Amino acid sequence: MRHFRKLSMPYLIWCIIFILIPLVLIVLYAFTTVGNHVISLNFSLANFAKINDPTYIRVFIKSFELGVITTIICFIGGYPLAFIISRQKESVQDLLILLVTVPTWINMLLRTYAWMNILADNGIINGLLSRLGLGQVTMMYTNFSVVLGMVCNFMPFMIIPIHTSLSKMDGSLIEAAMDLGANRLQTFRMVIFRLSMPGVINGVVMVFLMAISSFVIPKLLGGGQFVLIGNLIESQFISIGDWNFGSAISTILAVLILIAMRLMKSMDLKEAEAN
Amino acid sequence: MEKIIELKNLTKNFGDQQVLKGINLDIHQNEFLTLLGPSGCGKTTTLRIIAGFEEPSGGEVLFDGIDISAVPPYKREVNTVFQKYALFPHMNVFDNVAFGLHIRKVDKQIVETKVRRMLDLVGLSDYENRDVTLLSGGQQQRVAIARALVNEPKVLLLDEPLGALDAKLRKEMQFELKKIQKEIGITFVFVTHDQEEALTMSDTVVVMNEGTIQQIGSPIDIYNEPENRFVAGFIGESNIIDGIMNEDFLVTFDDVQFECVDNGFPRDEPVDVVLRPEDIDIVKPEEGKLQGVVRSVTFKGVHYEIVVETRHRKYRIHTTDFCAVDTPVGLTLTPDDIHVMWKTPY
Ligand SMILES: Nc1ncnc2c1ncn2[C@@H]1O[C@H](COP(=O)(O)OP(=O)(O)O)[C@@H](O)[C@H]1O
Ligand SMILES: [Mg+2]
Numbered sequence: 001m002r003h004f005r006k007l008s009m010p011y012l013i014w015c016i017i018f019i020l021i022p023l024v025l026i027v028l029y030a031f032t033t034v035g036n037h038v039i040s041l042n043f044s045l046a047n048f049a050k051i052n053d054p055t056y057i058r059v060f061i062k063s064f065e066l067g068v069i070t071t072i073i074c075f076i077g078g079y080p081l082a083f084i085i086s087r088q089k090e091s092v093q094d095l096l097i098l099l100v101t102v103p104t105w106i107n108m109l110l111r112t113y114a115w116m117n118i119l120a121d122n123g124i125i126n127g128l129l130s131r132l133g134l135g136q137v138t139m140m141y142t143n144f145s146v147v148l149g150m151v152c153n154f155m156p157f158m159i160i161p162i163h164t165s166l167s168k169m170d171g172s173l174i175e176a177a178m179d180l181g182a183n184r185l186q187t188f189r190m191v192i193f194r195l196s197m198p199g200v201i202n203g204v205v206m207v208f209l210m211a212i213s214s215f216v217i218p219k220l221l222g223g224g225q226f227v228l229i230g231n232l233i234e235s236q237f238i239s240i241g242d243w244n245f246g247s248a249i250s251t252i253l254a255v256l257i258l259i260a261m262r263l264m265k266s267m268d269l270k271e272a273e274a275n
Numbered sequence: 276m277e278k279i280i281e282l283k284n285l286t287k288n289f290g291d292q293q294v295l296k297g298i299n300l301d302i303h304q305n306e307f308l309t310l311l312g313p314s315g316c317g318k319t320t321t322l323r324i325i326a327g328f329e330e331p332s333g334g335e336v337l338f339d340g341i342d343i344s345a346v347p348p349y350k351r352e353v354n355t356v357f358q359k360y361a362l363f364p365h366m367n368v369f370d371n372v373a374f375g376l377h378i379r380k381v382d383k384q385i386v387e388t389k390v391r392r393m394l395d396l397v398g399l400s401d402y403e404n405r406d407v408t409l410l411s412g413g414q415q416q417r418v419a420i421a422r423a424l425v426n427e428p429k430v431l432l433l434d435e436p437l438g439a440l441d442a443k444l445r446k447e448m449q450f451e452l453k454k455i456q457k458e459i460g461i462t463f464v465f466v467t468h469d470q471e472e473a474l475t476m477s478d479t480v481v482v483m484n485e486g487t488i489q490q491i492g493s494p495i496d497i498y499n500e501p502e503n504r505f506v507a508g509f510i511g512e513s514n515i516i517d518g519i520m521n522e523d524f525l526v527t528f529d530d531v532q533f534e535c536v537d538n539g540f541p542r543d544e545p546v547d548v549v550l551r552p553e554d555i556d557i558v559k560p561e562e563g564k565l566q567g568v569v570r571s572v573t574f575k576g577v578h579y580e581i582v583v584e585t586r587h588r589k590y591r592i593h594t595t596d597f598c599a600v601d602t603p604v605g606l607t608l609t610p611d612d613i614h615v616m617w618k619t620p621y
Pocket of ligand 1: 289321
C-alpha cells in the first residue's frame, strides 16, 4: 500500500496546484479590497455588500429560475428516455447511449451557433413559418432560447446517470413487486423509481450546476442584455477587471450550490424513511 | 386431495432450445411438492411459468381448473420466494413484509397485526425496523418467506430458497419451512437440486431431467422404486448394473442369477439393475453370491462407506459394521433389494 501511496503523489500535487490554490485565491480575493498586494491584505466584506443591490439580486433569482426550469425539463424529458433505453437489449442500449452522447462530441460553441441559425428571426424555423404564411415568432434572445440551448446541451448529463441506475437494477426486484400484486404503474412508483433515485440526484445536481454557472449559452442565445450569474462573473473578470467582486459572486454561488446539494441529499433520505 | 394447479403438456422454447418438453403435472391442495433435478433441467422455468413471469410456448396452466395463461403475475394467487430473496433494499423489514398488503390497500391496523404475526412465525419479531441489506443470509431468507406468506397465497413457490445458506442453517430452515407449511396449510412448490432436501421435506417429489419429468411419487416411492436409471442414479448413490431379465422373478447380472420381485418383462430382456448401497450385505466370502475384496473404507458419521471390488465392478456399500481394507468378502442380496427397471435412453 505504501508503494501505491507514493504513486498518488503527482495527482495530489496536481490537485493542490489546480484546484486547491485557485479556490483559496478566489476566497481570498472575495474577502479583500481592490489594489492590495500579497504583502498587505486589506480584509473587508465590501464585495459582499455590493451584491446586495436589486440589479444583482435579480440576476441571481433569474439564474436560479432558469436553472430550475432547465433541470425540470431535462428531468421530465430525460427520465422516460433513460427508462425506455434501459428496457432494450444490451446491444441496443449501448448504441442508444452512444447516440445520446454524440452531440457532446461536438464543441458546445458550434452547437449553440447552430441553434442561433435555427431560431433567428430570419432563421430556419421562421423561414418555414413565413413560407406557410404563419408570420414570424421571435425566439432568439428570450428565456425560451436560453432554456432551449441549455436543455439540449445538458440533457445527456441527465440521461446517462439515470440510465446507469436503471440498467444495473436487479430485475428480480421488479418481478418481486409484481409477484406481490403491484401492477406496472405501482411497480414503477414503489420500486423502480425509488431505486433509480441515486441516478436522478446525480443527474439533477449535474444539470443544475451546469445551468446555473453557464455563461456561453446565455451570452449567445440570450444576447448582450441577458445576464446570468455566469455572465456577471465573466464580465467582472474579463471586461470590468474587478476580480474581487467577481470572486465574491463565485463564492456565494458555490455556497448556494452546496446548500442546494445538501437539500437534495436530505430530501432523498427523508423520502426513503417516509416510505 | 383437490387439484389446485394442473400443468398440461407444457412446453417452453428459448430460441431453438426446447427447455420444457411436455410437462404434465397435478399439484394438489396443501401439498409440499418438490421439483428435483440437476441444474439446467428446467425447474426454474417451470416455476416462472406458474408465477406468470414466462409464457409457455405450448400447453396449458390451469389454476383451480381455469386457464391462467393470460393472467399477469400480479393477479395470480401465488407468491414466490426468489432464489436470491429479492428484498427491496430501500425498505426496512416491516415495509418489505407489508408490501403486498399495502398494494391491496389493507387497513393499516390489520397490516400491522398481520406483519407482526408473520415476523413472529419466522422468528424475526424484533427486526421490524432493521435495514434488510444488513441482515444475514438466513434472516433475509426469513423476511422473503414472511413477505410472500403474509399475502396468504393459495400456493407458495420457492426457488432453491436454501441454496445460499450454510449446511447447519440449511437444516434448520428445512425443518422450519416444513413446520410453517404444516401450520398454515397451503401448497408449497419447492425447487431444489439437492436430493436429500427433496426427500426429507416433500409429500411429493417430481424428478426432472432435460425438460422432462422422469418420475412423480412420494419420497419413499422415489427412493425405493426408481422408475429408471436416471432417477436411480440421481437419488442416492446407487449401484446401477446392466442385467438380463431371464424370466419373471429371475435376473442375471455379473454372471450370477438372482431371485427378484419384478415380473412382466419379455424373456431375456436387457434391463438396468439398481442396488442401493445400504441394501447390500457383506458376509464371509463363502456365504456370498458375489465375491470381492474391500478396496476402501470411509467413515461417514453414522455408517461406513465401503467399496468392494469384484471380478466385474466396484460396489458401493453402506454399513454400520467396520471391515478392514484388503479383506476378502462375499456380498448377498435379498430379492426385494434388487430393483429391476426398463432400459431408457438416459
Ligand atoms: N431467459 C432465458 N433465455 C434463454 N435460455 C434460458 C432462459 N432461462 C433459462 N434458459 C435455459 O433454460 C434451461 C433451463 O433453465 P432453468 O429452468 O433455469 O433450469 P434449472 O432451474 O433447473 O437449473 C437452461 O439451459 C437455461 O440456460
Ligand atoms: Mg434454477
